[in-house]
Amino acid sequence: MNIHAVRAIYRFEMARTWRTLMQSIISPVISTSLYFVVFGAAIGSRIPESQGISYGAFIVPGLIMLSLLTQSISNASFGIYFPKFTGTIYELLSAPVSYLEIVVSYVGAAATKSIILGLIILATAGLFVPLQVAHPWWMILFLVLTSVTFSLFGFIIGIWADGFEKLQVIPLLVITPLTFLGGSFYSIDILPPFWRTLALFNPVVYLISGFRWSFYGMADVSVGVSLAMTLGFLALFMAIVAWIFKTGYRLKA
Amino acid sequence: MSMQPIITISNLSKTYASGFQALKRVSLDIRRGEIFALLGPNGAGKTTLISTVCGIVKPTEGSVLVAGHDIVADYRAARSMIGLVPQELTTDAFESVWATVSFSRGLFGKSKNAAHIEEVLKALSLWDKKDNKLMTLSGGMKRRVLIAKALSHEPTILFLDEPTAGVDVELRRDMWQLVRSLQERGVTIILTTHYIDEAEEMADRIGVISKGEIILVDDKAELMRKLGKKQLALQLETPLERIPPELVAYNLDLASDGSELIYTYDAQGERSGILALLQDLNGAGIRFKDLQTTQSSLEDIFVSLVSKKK
Numbered sequence: 001m002n003i004h005a006v007r008a009i010y011r012f013e014m015a016r017t018w019r020t021l022m023q024s025i026i027s028p029v030i031s032t033s034l035y036f037v038v039f040g041a042a043i044g045s046r047i048p049e050s051q052g053i054s055y056g057a058f059i060v061p062g063l064i065m066l067s068l069l070t071q072s073i074s075n076a077s078f079g080i081y082f083p084k085f086t087g088t089i090y091e092l093l094s095a096p097v098s099y100l101e102i103v104v105s106y107v108g109a110a111a112t113k114s115i116i117l118g119l120i121i122l123a124t125a126g127l128f129v130p131l132q133v134a135h136p137w138w139m140i141l142f143l144v145l146t147s148v149t150f151s152l153f154g155f156i157i158g159i160w161a162d163g164f165e166k167l168q169v170i171p172l173l174v175i176t177p178l179t180f181l182g183g184s185f186y187s188i189d190i191l192p193p194f195w196r197t198l199a200l201f202n203p204v205v206y207l208i209s210g211f212r213w214s215f216y217g218m219a220d221v222s223v224g225v226s227l228a229m230t231l232g233f234l235a236l237f238m239a240i241v242a243w244i245f246k247t248g249y250r251l252k253a
Numbered sequence: 254m255s256m257q258p259i260i261t262i263s264n265l266s267k268t269y270a271s272g273f274q275a276l277k278r279v280s281l282d283i284r285r286g287e288i289f290a291l292l293g294p295n296g297a298g299k300t301t302l303i304s305t306v307c308g309i310v311k312p313t314e315g316s317v318l319v320a321g322h323d324i325v326a327d328y329r330a331a332r333s334m335i336g337l338v339p340q341e342l343t344t345d346a347f348e349s350v351w352a353t354v355s356f357s358r359g360l361f362g363k364s365k366n367a368a369h370i371e372e373v374l375k376a377l378s379l380w381d382k383k384d385n386k387l388m389t390l391s392g393g394m395k396r397r398v399l400i401a402k403a404l405s406h407e408p409t410i411l412f413l414d415e416p417t418a419g420v421d422v423e424l425r426r427d428m429w430q431l432v433r434s435l436q437e438r439g440v441t442i443i444l445t446t447h448y449i450d451e452a453e454e455m456a457d458r459i460g461v462i463s464k465g466e467i468i469l470v471d472d473k474a475e476l477m478r479k480l481g482k483k484q485l486a487l488q489l490e491t492p493l494e495r496i497p498p499e500l501v502a503y504n505l506d507l508a509s510d511g512s513e514l515i516y517t518y519d520a521q522g523e524r525s526g527i528l529a530l531l532q533d534l535n536g537a538g539i540r541f542k543d544l545q546t547t548q549s550s551l552e553d554i555f556v557s558l559v560s561k562k563k
Contacts, residue, residue: 002357002359002362003330003358004359004361004362004364005360005361005362006361007359008355008356008358008359008360011356011359011361012348012352012356015348015352019347083345086342086343086344086345086346087339087341087343088344089305090309090339090343091360091402092360093308093309094308094332094335094337095332095359095361095362096329096330096331096333096361096362100328104520115364194322194493231485248311252309252310252311253269253270253304253309253310253311
């Protein structure tokens with residue numbers, strides 16, 4: 001294990017985070033706060049409580065999940081795409097580092113950033129609504145697993161992308177709609193039966209449901225299924241990354 | 254200098270996905286401690302060859318051993334010995350010089366060593382720029398940073414891909430000096446260039462690559478003797494019909510309907526014979542209005558080498 005290399009890449013990526021503090025931490029916090037102001041305070045006060053949870057509190061896990069998914073993907077994809085774009089990837093490819101070390105350091109840094117972000121949003125939410133976390137360890141588990149899984153997904157997108165447009169296309173056109181429709185702002189139980197069944201094909205539903213269960217003990221699907229889905233995605237993305245490195249896809253000519 | 258090769262390239266071929274065959278069964282040994290210049294026109298396969306040895310390009314066929322380590326099976330051992338200075342000026346715009354050079358050292362598996370980084374930066378006249386962001390540096394400075402990155406992890410083999418393309422005279426001189434001092438410390442250096450004078454100045458041995466094939470590898474002195482032909486052209490005031498008998502010994506050629514005399518000589522020879530020729534021309538009453546010397550360009554050399562090979 002080239003531990004010096006893992007440390008060097010991880011530090012490099014984290015330095016990028018602090019350098020772009022505004023974009024990477026502050027702006028998601030501001031946009032999340034706006035959701036709370038609008039949905040939690042303004043509109044939420046007119047929506048009845050369900051199972052003793054105010055609407056403002058209900059949306060907290062979904063909002064954190066929304067940020068986790070989009071930020072994990074964009075951090076990790078940008079982290080590996082940018083060296084490809086500038087050409088500095090030559091150094092990574094010529095260095096005595098294994099593929100596993102490359103993935104661990106890039107994905108580790110992106111996931112670290114997402115976890116920090118998730119915790120900051122959680123703290124921000126605490127300023128607007130009363131928070132309770134029924135199952136803190138589960139909460140941490142989902143937070144970490146989701147961050148790692150979707151940083152891995154971002155890493156794949158970063159390697160696949162051959163332009164800045166492609167970097168944006170999946171977070172914008174796939175992840176954001178799936179998250180909005182995946183129960184961030186409502187329980188899918190309130191949907192008509194047909195739409196509810198359809199919603200179960202949306203993988204994000206399982207992520208949000210499990211995460212919300214760790215807060216309030218209420219879920220759209222059982223927490224075991226949520227966990228299994230998250231681990232399933234993790235396994236899928238790991239398999240794709242393994243294939244990428246085995247073939248050198250879009251990395252080595 | 255030990256004759257045991259530090260790099261052994263055997264039957265190395267590379268065909269890109271486009272079908273372009275950049276390397277055709279290249280076999281080449283690099284000797285420990287030498288400066289090896291790889292000469293070739295653009296698109297000859299120089300960068301592909303270097304990139305393959307360094308692990309950036311996957312070989313289609315063949316093998317490369319670096320100090321006995323296979324570059325695929327034992328890539329860690331092979332790569333940690335190699336420093337690569339790429340042709341393109343690719344740098345992280347927002348990093349500082351110090352950070353990017355330290356990063357390279359870590360990436361290649363070396364523990365922190367501020368003293369070594371300092372030494373490298375000072376040797377490359379980068380010390381006073383160590384806190385500057387890379388994007389504020391000039392092209393020449395960026396080139397120095399790339400060299401510093403490659404030297405940060407104390408490689409025993411250094412690849413310099415077109416190190417002096419587009420750099421000013423001062424940097425070129427510095428670079429040559431640096432390469433020599435590295436050689437004194439036992440570093441093996443492989444550089445690519447299309448400037449023959451650079452190869453002449455630096456190299457112990459020269460390899461010529463053309464269309465993906467190594468068409469010649471020779472000691473510099475030997476190659477220079479073979480390639481170093483120069484020509485002196487004299488524009489005559491009055492055209493000659495034939496070469497006067499007293500000048501036959503010079504093997505002159507008449508050109509441009511007799512209005513030009515061409516003398517071919519060995520630029521590496523101790524005596525060019527130009528002075529004697531001019532005196533004899535004077536003695537024969539042949540006057541000229543202008544003169545110029547030309548040296549066969551690298552391209553001519555390639556053409557003649559390639560055609561000779563066929």
